[in-house]
Amino acid sequence: MPARKTSSKKTAARKSTTASARVATGAVPPYGDPIRAAIARGDATEMKNVAASARKWMADVQSALDQLEGAMKKSKKK
Numbered sequence: 001m002p003a004r005k006t007s008s009k010k011t012a013a014r015k016s017t018t019a020s021a022r023v024a025t026g027a028v029p030p031y032g033d034p035i036r037a038a039i040a041r042g043d044a045t046e047m048k049n050v051a052a053s054a055r056k057w058m059a060d061v062q063s064a065l066d067q068l069e070g071a072m073k074k075s076k077k078k
Helices: 008-023 032-041 045-075
Strands: none
Touching: 032 045
16 A cells, blocks of 8 residues: 655644744743743743743732732721
8 A cells, every 4th residue: 555645845834833833822820830841841931931921920919919908908997
């Protein structure tokens, strides 16, 4: 039986879009698993991106917590 022929253009295109899709997946929650996985892969750029994402997430959470505490103080005064 003859081997199936595949188009190298399709294979190359598929590989390039898969690789770029991994890079441009959007925000990753900065939980322990994604952080540990980035460290395990050893990709410095990915680690920097994950760290920046985690710092932003933590700042957003801290801001929301500060707002919540402010609202709780106001509700106690009433």
